[in-house]
């Protein structure tokens with residue numbers, strides 16, 4: 083046998099890729115002989131490998147007679163290849179190796195990606211490469227997958243976001259590719275073409291053959307192998323054999339918005355109870371300007387929420403609830419800049435005035451000229467690799483952009499552009515930007531878990547100095563428990579107005595201090611995470627603001643209007659969001675339905691809100707947890723300062739007794755019982771079935787087996803319920819933890835009747851059981867092992883994990899380690915036994931709660 087000559091598959095090499103100074107990964111750029119561009123990344127430390135392949139074809143290239151074809155092609159690509167004909171092969175392989183996959187179709191490109199545990203990159207890449215070499219597009223899959231796309235369409239058709247987007251597309255220049263219909267449905271992909279004598283599958287095959295061309299594809303592979311080994315994979319899986327049909331990367335020089343489309347006012351009747359105005363400007367494609375980010379500069383100033391900003395003036399007038407400025411490239415060659423505002427009822431009466439003010443503000447920005455310091459601050463905030471050389475260029479660009487807004491709008495707004503307005507100022511310097519990144523003095527006690535460092539009748543203080551991540555970051559969690567809130571639905575609503583405090587924290591959020599302020603029926607939780615330097619200051623500010631809460635009449639009215647809108651609009655949510663809420667209402671103690679809260683909204687007065695903090699602080703308990711770059715001394719100091727703030731507001735308050743601050747409780751269902759609740763929703767053309775099996779109070783064993791069981795049925799659920807039976811686009815299973823209780827959920831959102839879906843879920847569970855029984859021992863062991871091959875948690879995730887143990891009063895900080903230990907010893911027989919007892923029809927400990935949400 084003669085040794086085969088090694089094929090040369092590389093046309094060009096790019097070894098000198100610029101990277102950050104901290105980056106230890108190795109990079110190699112290649113252009114293969116067929117024009118495919120590849121970026122290889124070797125990261126010896128990674129446990130998860132990832133691959134993405136992008137092809138420069140999107141729904142703007144759909145043939146006019148088959149709208150949605152690019153998206154449909156993306157769906158069909160996965161369903162079997164010549165080498166691996168099984169439709170499930172790719173997903174099954176990834177699922178068995180702790181992997182996941184994703185794909186999406188955009189305007190001018192389609193993206194396919196997956197991740198998998200590092201040891202299995204080779205096998206996954208083999209299956210993945212086949213999609214671009216020899217996909218089957220079988221006839222049987224074609225009809226079925228049209229149904230899947232149709233379900234996806236039904237999910238979205240009554241969502242305001244998608245409706246508005248389609249109106250924007252449909253009203254663009256006639257004949258412009260942007261005016262096409264992107265998602266596709268049964269009518270556009272199957273019925274209409276067939277009445278015209280067009281066979282969809284034939285067009286699909288042509289579309290693939292024509293557009294899936296190697297010279298408009300780019301691929302990125304990240305693995306722990308060396309660059310040479312990664313490069314050899316390209317040859318092994320014949321990436322160089324992907325067909326090259328010599329396509330050009332398409333650029334739309336012509337904007338979809340010409341003179342006939344611009345300066346128009348379009349009114350849309352929404353499905354939800356909203357009032358929104360959106361002003362859109364055609365914008366150049368700024369993707370080439372990624373270093374200077376001129377679009378971000380303008381969006382930052384128009385979208386700013388500080389004093390002197392456009393939003394603060396619109397809020398002061400009581401017209402606008404929120405404002406968002408955004409620029410993005412729609413497709414190669416053209417983009418859009420938009421200013422979108424949520425209006426109050428009052429604001430709806432003043433739409434023209436609101437628009438006038440937006441143009442006043444743009445005029446103000448133009449006359450102020452570009453500011454270098456703001457650009458520098460932005461660069462610092464975004465931690466972009468900022469190079470001084472680019473400043474001048476950016477500024478010029480930003481100025482040009484402001485200029486190009488000018489001629490494309492109506493005369494009266496041209497006047498507004500030139501009119502100065504007293505209310506506007508450029509933002510002030512952001513005091514929350516950190517400057518110190520040093521490590522705090524090391525504690526003598528090195529502990530892997532949080533420790534209780536102080537406790538009295540008022541407060542428990544938990545602390546852990548970070549000794550793993552060594553980053554200049556920390557998290558602060560502060561919980562205030564008060565029994566007053568849960569007593570009346572009216573209290574919950576009054577208390578909700580405190581959530582507006584978060585809106586005043588714009589600068590801190592810009593400076594990377596994540597902040598959550600959450601009111602619940604048991605009290606309030608404040609979570610801050612980010613650079614440690616300014617964090618205590620910020621936490622004290624928040625607690626102070628809460629304890630001395632005051633708002634003016636106008637802000638109160640706006641915030642209540644916005645709250646009422648949120649509560650009303652909940653009924654229009656996606657069916658699976660509704661079912662999750664209904665299940666909570668059924669089992670969780672002390673919560674109110676959105677309707678109950680809405681019913682009392684109008685009875686809450688400004689005085690109720692102002693008096694609430696004092697009332698709430700008549701009796702309370704606090705928990706503080708600090709984790710990260712901090713010291714025990716600083717934490718105790720912070721705890722004292724926070725306590726002092728609250729006690730000074732309510733000097734006659736008392737600490738709660740132990741039995742007054744129990745964590746949430748849930749209803750325990752009876753063994754062997756099965757409950758089905760039925761609800762209706764009027765918004766969507768799809769319904770939802772959510773089945774929840776109550777496993778019991780969490781224990782290391784329950785958590786482990788349930789988590790494993792969920793991993794074992796996840797992939798079959800997707801394949802059987804979504805792909806084979808086409809019951810819906812949204813199909814999932816989840817191992818969920820709720821207030822310390824364990825559940826297994828199966829969720830199907832789709833157009834079929836709930837009774838039918840309920841029945842199919844039972845049949846599915848039985849077949850999933852058979853699959854586990856028949857699973858070779860080797861595959862099973864693999865699944866168990868793969869479950870824990872995740873990358874280690876980040877500091878922020880660790881912080882949240884520890885907090886959930888503190889807040890649920892279970893204090894089992896080593897739970898994950900224990901779960902890992904136990905899981906490795908779980909046998910297949912144990913999983914089946916668990917399934918038979920708790921999930922299978924007739925099981926002695928089966929507790930099933932199902933929610934069927936019917937469509938209209």
Ligand SMILES: [Zn+2]
Pocket residue numbers: 153157231234
């Ligand atoms: Zn899709």
